[in-house]
Amino acid sequence: MTASDYKARIAVLEAxxxxxxxxxxxxxxxxxxxxxxxxxxxxxxxxxxxLVNKMEQMAVRKDSSNxxxxxxxxxxxxxxxYRAVSRAVSQGTKVRx
Numbered sequence: 001m002t003a004s005d006y007k008a009r010i011a012v013l014e015a016x017x018x019x020x021x022x023x024x025x026x027x028x029x030x031x032x033x034x035x036x037x038x039x040x041x042x043x044x045x046x047x048x049x050x051l052v053n054k055m056e057q058m059a060v061r062k063d064s065s066n067x068x069x070x071x072x073x074x075x076x077x078x079x080x081x082y083r084a085v086s087r088a089v090s091q092g093t094k095v096r097x
Contacts, residue, residue, distance in 0.1 A: 001009075
């Protein structure tokens with residue numbers, strides 16, 4: 001190899017070295033970003049777990065017309081407006097309580 005070949009090879013190696021130095025300088029920034037992202041993942045995993053548990057609890061609820069669950073647990077309760085009028089009220093008689 002001639003002197004000019006060595007100089008060319010040195011220039012290539014110096015350029016490569018400069019690129020590697022830039023990458024090494026970014027390592028602390030990338031590490032802190034990695035830590036922040038891991039924390040965000042943990043928070044999102046906890047939220048997902050909470051939502052799955054909530055969905056499972058909602059799926060267990062049943063209509064009391066065919067279960068032992070009290071009416072307060074009904075998903076589709078009829079409002080007072082749509083309830084059937086009792087016979088005593090429709091005939092105008094007083095109901096004893």
